[in-house]
Amino acid sequence: MTAGRILIVDDEPQIRRVLQTALVDQEYEATGVRTGEEAIERLRKERFDLVLLDVNMPGMGGLETCREIRAASEAAIIMLTVRGSEQDKVAALDAGADDYVTKPFSTRELLARIRAALRRMPLSGESPTQTLAFDDLEVNFNTRRVAVKGKPVRLTPKEFDLLHYLATNPNVPIAHTRLLQAVWGPDYGDQVEYLRVFINQLRKKLEPNPAKPKYLLTEPWVGYRFEIPTK
Numbered sequence: 001m002t003a004g005r006i007l008i009v010d011d012e013p014q015i016r017r018v019l020q021t022a023l024v025d026q027e028y029e030a031t032g033v034r035t036g037e038e039a040i041e042r043l044r045k046e047r048f049d050l051v052l053l054d055v056n057m058p059g060m061g062g063l064e065t066c067r068e069i070r071a072a073s074e075a076a077i078i079m080l081t082v083r084g085s086e087q088d089k090v091a092a093l094d095a096g097a098d099d100y101v102t103k104p105f106s107t108r109e110l111l112a113r114i115r116a117a118l119r120r121m122p123l124s125g126e127s128p129t130q131t132l133a134f135d136d137l138e139v140n141f142n143t144r145r146v147a148v149k150g151k152p153v154r155l156t157p158k159e160f161d162l163l164h165y166l167a168t169n170p171n172v173p174i175a176h177t178r179l180l181q182a183v184w185g186p187d188y189g190d191q192v193e194y195l196r197v198f199i200n201q202l203r204k205k206l207e208p209n210p211a212k213p214k215y216l217l218t219e220p221w222v223g224y225r226f227e228i229p230t231k
Contacts, residue, residue: 036065055081070096166226
């Protein structure tokens with residue numbers, strides 16, 4: 001039993017070897033490929049829990065590869081890049097990444113990010129409800145399924161975890177730090193851009209009018225609130 005299956009996508013053989021060695025030492029099953037095209041082909045044939053994806057590669061770039069993977073797979077994705085501006089982070093998250101690590105990074109940091117990306121929020125036995133249904137929205141927390149107007153909507157694991165936390169703490173503002181640490185883990189708290197991108201993605205998928213949200217509301221200077229209409 002491995003800790004998880006990880007696909008490393010990087011055009012530099014030395015980086016692939018170093019990452020594979022570090023991951024195998026931690027009981028992950030690690031496979032390396034050199035291009036985005038190879039990664040997509042591999043993911044069509046095999047199931048991976050997480051993809052480590054370099055941004056700068058020949059041929060299909062990392063962001064385009066990320067979008068292609070995200071369109072067909074629920075594997076967690078961590079982008080690796082030498083560029084660390086907020087704009088670059090937002091671009092990676094917008095493409096469908098769960099996290100973003102700037103080179104150079106320590107093995108310890110990367111392993112912590114991998115654990116956070118693979119982390120799934122457990123369904124609390126104390127949750128007031130296992131399903132949520134109102135207006136055109138239906139969420140089943142047991143099966144992690146979401147439907148809008150009766151049609152299934154596919155959320156990434158992190159999108160669902162964020163929705164889960166907000167929806168099980170409804171009608172009250174949840175601070176940025178609390179949300180980040182609940183969904184990503186205790187090492188997170190300042191990455192407000194993560195929430196901004198993920199909330200926008202959820203609004204596009206769930207809201208009747210994403211530009212004027214009625215469920216996923218922004219609490220200025222505080223965080224976000226999930227509004228359940230009162231009957």
